[in-house]
Amino acid sequence: MRGYHGIGLWQRIRRNAGLYLLMLPAIIIFICFTYLPMYGIVIAFKDFRPAAGILGSRWAGFKYFTKYFSSYMFGNTIRNTLVISLYTILVTFPLPIVIALMCNQMNAKRFKKFYQVSTYLPHFISTVVMCGMIVLFLSPSNGVLPKLMSLIGVKMGDLMGMPRAFSSIYAWTEVWQHVGWDSIMYIAALSAVDPQLYEAAVVDGANKWQKILYIDLPLLIPTAIVLFILRSGSVMSVGFEKVYLLQNDLNLSSSEIISTYVYKMGLKSSQYSYSAAIGLFNNVVNFVLLLTVNTIANKMGNTSLF
Amino acid sequence: MTAQALPMKKRVGKTRGDQIFDIILYTVAVLMVIVALYPMYFIIIASVSDPNLVAQGDILFLPRRMTLEGYKYLLSMGNLWTGYGNTILYTLAGTLIMLAVNLPVAYALSRKDLVGRKFFTLFFVFPMFFSGGLIPTFIIVNNYFHLLDTFTVMVLPFSVITYYIIVARTFFQNNLPAELWEAAQIDGCGNLRYFFQVVLPLSKAIIAVIALWAAVGHWNSYFNALIYLRTGEKYPLQLVMRNILINNEVVATQMTGSAAAEMNKKVNLIKYGAIVVSSLPIMTMYPFVQKYFNQGVMIGAVKG
Numbered sequence: 230m231r232g233y234h235g236i237g238l239w240q241r242i243r244r245n246a247g248l249y250l251l252m253l254p255a256i257i258i259f260i261c262f263t264y265l266p267m268y269g270i271v272i273a274f275k276d277f278r279p280a281a282g283i284l285g286s287r288w289a290g291f292k293y294f295t296k297y298f299s300s301y302m303f304g305n306t307i308r309n310t311l312v313i314s315l316y317t318i319l320v321t322f323p324l325p326i327v328i329a330l331m332c333n334q335m336n337a338k339r340f341k342k343f344y345q346v347s348t349y350l351p352h353f354i355s356t357v358v359m360c361g362m363i364v365l366f367l368s369p370s371n372g373v374l375p376k377l378m379s380l381i382g383v384k385m386g387d388l389m390g391m392p393r394a395f396s397s398i399y400a401w402t403e404v405w406q407h408v409g410w411d412s413i414m415y416i417a418a419l420s421a422v423d424p425q426l427y428e429a430a431v432v433d434g435a436n437k438w439q440k441i442l443y444i445d446l447p448l449l450i451p452t453a454i455v456l457f458i459l460r461s462g463s464v465m466s467v468g469f470e471k472v473y474l475l476q477n478d479l480n481l482s483s484s485e486i487i488s489t490y491v492y493k494m495g496l497k498s499s500q501y502s503y504s505a506a507i508g509l510f511n512n513v514v515n516f517v518l519l520l521t522v523n524t525i526a527n528k529m530g531n532t533s534l535f
Numbered sequence: 536m537t538a539q540a541l542p543m544k545k546r547v548g549k550t551r552g553d554q555i556f557d558i559i560l561y562t563v564a565v566l567m568v569i570v571a572l573y574p575m576y577f578i579i580i581a582s583v584s585d586p587n588l589v590a591q592g593d594i595l596f597l598p599r600r601m602t603l604e605g606y607k608y609l610l611s612m613g614n615l616w617t618g619y620g621n622t623i624l625y626t627l628a629g630t631l632i633m634l635a636v637n638l639p640v641a642y643a644l645s646r647k648d649l650v651g652r653k654f655f656t657l658f659f660v661f662p663m664f665f666s667g668g669l670i671p672t673f674i675i676v677n678n679y680f681h682l683l684d685t686f687t688v689m690v691l692p693f694s695v696i697t698y699y700i701i702v703a704r705t706f707f708q709n710n711l712p713a714e715l716w717e718a719a720q721i722d723g724c725g726n727l728r729y730f731f732q733v734v735l736p737l738s739k740a741i742i743a744v745i746a747l748w749a750a751v752g753h754w755n756s757y758f759n760a761l762i763y764l765r766t767g768e769k770y771p772l773q774l775v776m777r778n779i780l781i782n783n784e785v786v787a788t789q790m791t792g793s794a795a796a797e798m799n800k801k802v803n804l805i806k807y808g809a810i811v812v813s814s815l816p817i818m819t820m821y822p823f824v825q826k827y828f829n830q831g832v833m834i835g836a837v838k839g
Contacts, residue, residue, distance in 0.1 A: 242650045247726025251639035252655065255695045258636065259659070262692035266667025266675045279678055328567075334560055346822055347568045350575070353817050355755035357773045358810050361780030362574060365806060373577055376592030409571065413832045437556045470758055474781050488669075495670040496762065508668030516665050 273506040286502075293506035302490060310486040314467045317400040318460050324408040326449055329415030330441055345416075348409025360474035363402055364389060390479035399475065418452050419445060455526050462522035465515045487511045575818075582606070582807035589803065604801065605808035615809065617768060618775035625771055626753040629690040633749040634742065636694050641703030642730055645711070663697050673762060684765040693759065699745050706741040706834050707734070744831035747824055754817060772813055779809050 242249075268283075273293060275286040297303055328348060335341040354362075366374045369387040378385050388394045422444065430440050469488040476484045487507065495504030581589045585600035593599065609615060643649055644656055667675070682688040711734060719729050735742070757773035764770060778784040785802050 238650065241648070245646070245649055245726060247730070248643040248646060248649050250727065251643045251730060255636045255640045255700075256658070258692065259662070259695050261680070262672070262676065263662050263666065263695070265679070266672040267665070269667055269671030269675050272671060272674065277674075279674075282678070283674070331560060331564055334556075335564070337561075340561070340564070344564050344568055346825060347571045349825065349828075350818070350821065351571060353751060353755075353821055354575075354814060355757070355773055355776075357755075357757050357777045357780065358814055361776065361806065361810060362578065364781065365803065366574065371590035371592070371803065373581075373592070373595070377595065379592070405570070405574075413829055417833045436550060436552045438552070474777065491669055496673065501670055501674065505668065505670040508670055512665060512668055519664050 270505065270509055272502050273509045275502060277502045277505070279501075289502065293503045294510065296503060297507050297510065302485070305482070306485055306487045306490045309483055310465060310467055310488075312483070313396045313399050313472065313486060314464045316396045317403050317467070318457075318464065320400045321403050321408060321411070322453075322457060322460070324404060325411035326415055326453060328409060328412035329419055329449070330445055332412070332416055333419045333445060334437060334441070345409070348412070350409075351406045352410035354406065356468075356470045357474065359402065359406060360471060363398065363475065367398070387479075389475070389477060392480050392483040395475070395480045395483045399471065403471075414456065415449055415452065418449055422448060451529075454529055458522050458526045458529065462519040463515070464518060465511055578807050578810050582804065582811050586801055586804040589807075602804075605804035606812075608801065608805050609808050609812060614767060614770070614775050615772075615779070615812070618770050618772040619813075621769060622754060622772035624686075625689045626750050628686075629694065629753040630746055630749040632690050632694045633696065633699065634746060637696055637699045637745065638703055638735075638738075638742070639730065640695075641700045642707050642734055644700065645704045645707035646716075647713075659695070659697055659700055669762070676763065683763055684769065686769070688763045689759060689769075689771070696749075699748065702831060702834050703738075703741050703745060706738065709834075711737065740827070740830060741834070743824075743827045744834070747827055748831060751817060776809060776813050780806055 236244075272283055272286065274289060274291070275283075276289045276292075277283070277286045281287075332341060332345060335344065366372045367385075367388045369375055369385065375385040388398060426444050427440060430444060435443070465487070467486055467488070469486075469492065472484060472486050473489050473492070476489065488511070491504050491508045491511070494500045494507065577595075580596075580598040581594055582605055583601050583603065584594045584598045585602055586605075588594050588599055640659065644652060644659070646652070649655070666672075676688060676692060677683045680692075682692065715733065716729060719733060724733075755773060757771070757777055760769075760771050760774045761777075764774070783802070785805050
């Protein structure tokens with residue numbers, strides 16, 4: 230920066246005209262398909278008719294928000310969203326740390342590599358295939374999980390048809406698919422440990438368990454806290470894709486979340502304004518949560534998204 | 536080196552406690568590997584075994600009464616292969632566009648002498664926190680740009696990915712010394728030429744990371760297709776897979792008299808086969824390129 234002192238602003242811009250040119254395509258795409266839709270949010274306060282367009286449609290005030298807040302789906306969708314989300318955060322959170330600690334203790338190089346590759350692998354299965362596998366595996370008539378469970382004498386019912394099983398199915402399959410992958414951050418953090426610390430601990434007679442407890446774990450805690458806080462900022466945005474695919478008529482009472490409801494209201498029954506209002510409500514809650522959480526994360530450690 | 540620095544008795548062997556620790560460690564690790572791999576292994580053996588035995592629960596560990604019926608039927612499913620072809624096209628075009636759009640932005644934002652750097656960074660980061668949402672976006676794409684049910688909608692509108700920009704920007708900041716640009720400038724090299732002839736050739740690692748992420752993302756996604764596509768011939772693989780796996784369309788199209796009962800048994804065989812066929816490219820490629828994925832996550836973890 231210092232070298233540019235004394236040169237006018239316009240000259241500094243012109244000198245780097247090429248940089249603006251490099252950004253141009255992305256800026257145009259972002260304005261058209263990301264910022265214009267933000268303007269499109271006004272339809273939540275209007276009676277949107279496609280023929281009249283966004284500008285031409287009549288204002289409706291808070292009609293659609295009131296409609297949502299007073300409908301029985303309001304409590305239902307919010308409760309389901311929160312239950313699935315919180316459950317998932319709680320069970321997917323600790324395991325990556327355990328995996329990283331285990332990896333760090335393995336001296337057998339080839340096995341360690343194999344362990345990592347195989348625990349990462351499920352992360353690359355697509356959501357559609359994952360949901361197909363869940364439905365196939367849990368099928369009470371010919372699924373493999375009921376068969377395996379019956380080997381140890383446990384009888385399983387039709388889990389996909391039980392509303393109260395839905396959040397468990399969702400959360401534990403998330404664990405299976407993503408904990409290995411999520412451990413990468415922690416493994417990276419552990420690789421930064423100064424080997425002298427371990428040597429000093431060994432001289433003092435520490436065993437492996439004590440090394441984990443007094444060296445590794447304290448090192449991971451700041452990372453873990455920040456990741457946890459950031460995760461909880463997205464508590465209102467459970468992935469639409471997986472929930473939508475796992476829904477069926479039987480489990481709908483506990484699987485209808487805000488985003489699936491928005492999709493059905495908006496694109497299936499063309500209630501654009503109502504659906505946009507629900508979406509906006511969800512976005513605002515998310516935004517406030519993220520800001521709060523970002524501030525907390527900022528205070529706890531020096532990691533933040535900004 | 537470390538061993539020599541240690542006292543004699545520590546070098547001789549592990550303590551008993553450490554031995555027990557190792558036994559527990561490796562036992563748990565092996566169990567976790569089994570839990571991670573078994574479901575995928577089961578899909579493979581179930582896709583080549585007699586469907587009656589699978590249904591009875593007799594196929595758990597090894598394939599029996601091997602059959603290729605499922606795969607034979609899959610070969611005859613035109614929509615699956617159309618979907619496969621479409622996905623290859625969307626993945627190739629979509630990945631190229633993502634590279635072409637995100638890398639230049641990342642480079643520009645990595646330059647400290649960019650006037651308005653803060654503003655542009657906020658411009659690209661803000662949508663991570665707030666977005667128009669599904670319906671307003673749909674209305675803009677459909678009513679204003681008329682992109683419903685087109686090839687374009689699958690590769691262009693959502694190609695700016697803030698996370699890729701942040702990761703690549705961090706990479707550029709840490710790997711391109713400022714002196715390099717200063718030297719190039721003295722030689723009369725402009726920003727554009729510098730980006731294409733110096734920056735890109737020096738950044739193969741990050742290009743590989745972003746390309747792989749983008750490709751896997753395109754291969755596995757179904758959301759955009761679900762929202763924006765209407766005709767079956769344009770469906771990507773994942774949407775076809777959803778119809779096969781979740782909506783049971785294998786049966787629906789084959790429901791004719793007594794053939795239906797016979798067909799019903801085969802449905803799961805076909806489903807297992809379809810899972811193998813659709814996941815094969817990524818699963819076979821993954822072990823060879825996994826180091827790039829890891830690198831990417833770690834670059835992204837270091838905040839720039």
